[in-house]
Amino acid sequence: MSHDHDHQAPPSDIALRVKALESLLVDKGLVDPAALDAIIEHFEHRVGPRNGARVVARAWIDPDYRRRLLADATEAIAELGYGGGGQGEHMVAVENAPGVHNLVVCTLCSCYPWPVLGLPPVWYKSPPYRSRAVIDPRGVLAEFGNELAPEVEIRVWDSTAEVRYLVIPERPPGTEALDEPALAALVTRNGMIGTALL
Amino acid sequence: MNGVHDMGGVHGLGPVAPETDEPLFHGPWEPRVLAMVIASPTRGNIDAGRHQRELIPGADYLRMSYYEKWFEALEAMLLQGGFVTPEELASARANPETPRATPRLKAPDVAPAFTRRGSYLREAPASAAFAVGDPVRALNLHPAGHTRLPRYVRGRVGVIERVHGAHVYPDTHAQTGADDPRWLYTVRFASRELWGPDAAERDSVSLDLWEPYLERAE
Numbered sequence: 386m387s388h389d390h391d392h393q394a395p396p397s398d399i400a401l402r403v404k405a406l407e408s409l410l411v412d413k414g415l416v417d418p419a420a421l422d423a424i425i426e427h428f429e430h431r432v433g434p435r436n437g438a439r440v441v442a443r444a445w446i447d448p449d450y451r452r453r454l455l456a457d458a459t460e461a462i463a464e465l466g467y468g469g470g471g472q473g474e475h476m477v478a479v480e481n482a483p484g485v486h487n488l489v490v491c492t493l494c495s496c497y498p499w500p501v502l503g504l505p506p507v508w509y510k511s512p513p514y515r516s517r518a519v520i521d522p523r524g525v526l527a528e529f530g531n532e533l534a535p536e537v538e539i540r541v542w543d544s545t546a547e548v549r550y551l552v553i554p555e556r557p558p559g560t561e562a563l564d565e566p567a568l569a570a571l572v573t574r575n576g577m578i579g580t581a582l583l
Numbered sequence: 584m585n586g587v588h589d590m591g592g593v594h595g596l597g598p599v600a601p602e603t604d605e606p607l608f609h610g611p612w613e614p615r616v617l618a619m620v621i622a623s624p625t626r627g628n629i630d631a632g633r634h635q636r637e638l639i640p641g642a643d644y645l646r647m648s649y650y651e652k653w654f655e656a657l658e659a660m661l662l663q664g665g666f667v668t669p670e671e672l673a674s675a676r677a678n679p680e681t682p683r684a685t686p687r688l689k690a691p692d693v694a695p696a697f698t699r700r701g702s703y704l705r706e707a708p709a710s711a712a713f714a715v716g717d718p719v720r721a722l723n724l725h726p727a728g729h730t731r732l733p734r735y736v737r738g739r740v741g742v743i744e745r746v747h748g749a750h751v752y753p754d755t756h757a758q759t760g761a762d763d764p765r766w767l768y769t770v771r772f773a774s775r776e777l778w779g780p781d782a783a784e785r786d787s788v789s790l791d792l793w794e795p796y797l798e799r800a801e
Binding site: 512539 | 591597601610617619621624651654661667681683687693694697700703731750753767771778782792793
């Protein structure tokens with residue numbers, strides 16, 4: 386770490402600086418350390434792609450649910466108990482279909498649907514993905530191992546407002562006999578961002 | 584602002600490189616930064632937080648890790664808001680002469696805060712200027728402050744795809760804290776309109792854009 390800072394005598398190590406700031410904020414009564422623990426617990430255990438996978442699996446087996454999800458994803462996701470405050474206030478679900486593939490990005494920062502996917506992976510927040518997903522989606526998809534036929538239409542969604550996008554992947558063939566939990570187990574995080582095909 | 588954060592379409596930033604193990608956090612300090620940002624007294628204004636990260640000098644912005652940027656912006660906002668002084672930051676000790684604060688978020692409030700339904704939808708100040716199917720041009724604006732109108736769509740023509748109602752307007756909200764609700768639309772741009780003839784004919788990029796970013800196109 387070698388950047389300059391406009392305040393005095395910064396500890397050089399980010400871990401030390403973070404610890405110092407937390408001590409100060411606790412000392413001043415500005416944060417409750419137990420609240421910090423509870424927030425971390427939320428991200429480690431309450432949210433993550435398993436939530437989104439349940440939404441997708443339900444949409445695959447229940448046509449009425451799929452209709453509700455496409456019409457008002459915020460409400461449909463809340464039906465399954467997910468949503469609320471923090472990056473899931475206004476959800477939109479976009480569905481892949483034969484000949485149509487959706488890909489989600491946030492070119493300006495790191496917007497991501499926390500309630501259904503949890504915290505984003507590092508690559509999602511990084512300059513290579515943010516810069517290229519909009520201008521070269523086929524190249525990005527190829528780096529993830531997906532070769533899309535030239536005639537497939539790619540729809541990229543740049544999350545520039547407080548609307549968050551969830552991709553509903555196509556249901557894999559040969560899964561007719563599977564129940565909802567078994568289907569949910571097939572749904573990957575990257576499938577719901579659009580960087581993987583199922 | 585025309586910062587390096589506005590990187591849609593930039594070349595030369597390297598290949599996408601997923602980690603093999605993808606840990607949720609990389610060191611115990613990262614979740615503490617995330618949690619401090621969420622619990623901070625400065626958290627009320629998500630747009631001001633975004634703008635503070637955009638103000639990190641460009642070379643640093645590209646070099647720093649994600650949570651380093653969050654940490655830099657958090658410190659800057661705590662200083663600007665008068666919640667801490669430079670002397671306190673340097674010593675990591677509270678000035679004993681200042682009164683003790685009350686945390687904005689206490690532990691029992693955390694779970695309800697994550698389940699309570701939030702919304703950026705506000706009462707509309709006027710009727711919507713555009714409807715689904717209308718062709719619109721993104722204006723050629725270069726505000727020095729916060730905006731959510733990326734450079735790569737400025738001057739380009741798209742079609743209104745969805746009308747979201749009037750939402751908190753980030754350009755004003757980041758600056759003054761006022762909601763200043765404006766109509767928000769999903770606008771679909773053909774990739775060829777944005778990137779020229781090398782783009783695939785049927786591909787598109789959709790963005791959520793506020794009415795002040797748009798004018799009617801023919």
